[in-house]
Amino acid sequence: MRPEELGAWQALLQEEFEKPYWRTLAERVDAAYAASTVYPPREELFAAFRMTPPEAVRVMILGQDPYHEPGQANGLAFSVKPGVKLPPSLRNILTELQADCGVTPTESGNLTAWARQGVFLLNSSLSVEAGKAASHQAFGWQTFTDAAVRALRGEMLLAAARLERKRRRRRETLIFALCAGAFALLMGLGLWVALAGGLKAAALSAVIRAALVCAGATLLLSPLLAYFMEGRGEHA
Numbered sequence: 242m243r244p245e246e247l248g249a250w251q252a253l254l255q256e257e258f259e260k261p262y263w264r265t266l267a268e269r270v271d272a273a274y275a276a277s278t279v280y281p282p283r284e285e286l287f288a289a290f291r292m293t294p295p296e297a298v299r300v301m302i303l304g305q306d307p308y309h310e311p312g313q314a315n316g317l318a319f320s321v322k323p324g325v326k327l328p329p330s331l332r333n334i335l336t337e338l339q340a341d342c343g344v345t346p347t348e349s350g351n352l353t354a355w356a357r358q359g360v361f362l363l364n365s366s367l368s369v370e371a372g373k374a375a376s377h378q379a380f381g382w383q384t385f386t387d388a389a390v391r392a393l394r395g396e397m398l399l400a401a402a403r404l405e406r407k408r409r410r411r412r413e414t415l416i417f418a419l420c421a422g423a424f425a426l427l428m429g430l431g432l433w434v435a436l437a438g439g440l441k442a443a444a445l446s447a448v449i450r451a452a453l454v455c456a457g458a459t460l461l462l463s464p465l466l467a468y469f470m471e472g473r474g475e476h477a
Contacts, residue, residue, distance in 0.1 A: 242266070242267040242270055242271060242286070244258045246286070246287045246290075246291075247287050247290040247291070248287075248290060248291040248294060249294035249295060249296070250290045250294065250295060250389065253295050253392050253393075253396060254385075254388060254389060254392055257385060257388045262381050262384050262385075263385065265381060266380055266381040266382065266384075266385060269377075269380045269381070270286075270368055270377070270380060273368065273370065273377065273380075274368075277370050277371070278370065278371035279368050279369065279370055279371065279377075280307050280308065280309060280311075280313070280314040280368070280369055280370075280371060281307050281314035281315055281316045281368070282314075282316075285314075285315050285316035286316060286367055286368060287316065287367070288315060288316025288317055288356075289316055289317050289318065289356065289361060289362050289363050289364075289367075290389075292317070292353065292356035292357055293356045293357070293359060293360065293361045293362070295392070295393055295396050296396075297359050298359055298361045298393060299358070299359035299360065300359065300360045300361065301360075301361040301363060301390070301393070302318055302319065302334075302360060302361070302362050302363070303318065303363055303364075303365065303390075304318030304319055304330075304362070304363070304364040304365070305364060305365055305366065305375070306364050306365070306366035306367075306368075306369045306374065306375055306377065306378065307364055307366075307367070307368065307369045308321065308328060308369075309369045309370070309371060309372055309373060309374050309376075310371075310372070311371065312325055313325055313328065314369070315351070315353075316367075317352050317353065317355075317356055317362040318362040318363055318364045319331045319334060319352065319362060320350060320351060320352035320353070320355075320356075320362060321350040321351060322351060323349055323351045324349075325350055326350075327350045328350065331350050331352075332346075335347065361393070363386060363389070363390075364386070365378075365382065365383050365386050365387075366378045366380070366382040366383065366386070367382055367386070368380070368382070
């Protein structure tokens with residue numbers, strides 16, 4: 242097994258590839274494929290990672306290990322190859338999906354389309370010997386897949402934090418623009434009234450100073466206003 246087989250996940254899981262358990266896991270899996278029939282096919286071992294890169298994950302469905310009968314497993318949890326009869330576990334998922342969301346069950350058990358739309362279909366053990374359920378669980382797969390789940394959770398939390406910062410900056414910019422526009426309007430009206438009324442220089446200077454104070458208050462208060470708007474939006 243090579244880290245580059247995981248596509249975009251390689252960078253996120255780089256620390257795992259440097260740990261002793263990964264070398265032991267890779268040796269066991271490579272030896273198993275060489276000595277016996279193992280599912281899924283070797284080229285589909287990391288299909289779940291390649292089809293759903295970390296930045297594309299929207300939902301994760303976690304299974305145990307691949308189907309162990311011929312022609313079923315394709316590297317995605319609960320998914321089977323086209324034309325294969327729906328396994329009971331997948332049929333249950335589709336039934337619940339219809340009951341909860343009104344989604345008409347698909348006739349095909351191939352969930353590749355789900356994976357490409359952000360559904361991370363991960364088994365806790367990525368390989369299994371033909372006809373022997375859970376036969377590779379002692380290889381160390383769960384250590385690796387648990388690390389992938391933790392890394393994904395951390396990545397999603399960071400993405401959520403970045404999105405929230407971007408939203409807050411947009412709110413602050415909008416509020417500042419509104420306040421600046423109101424200030425410019427009021428300042429223009431004030432100057433017009435001052436000039437039309439023939440105010441003396443001292444009075445005109447006072448109007449300008451007041452306008453500058455309003456401008457400073459706008460700069461200081463726009464983030465505060467954005468904060469309160471954010472709080473009201475969260476409780477709406």
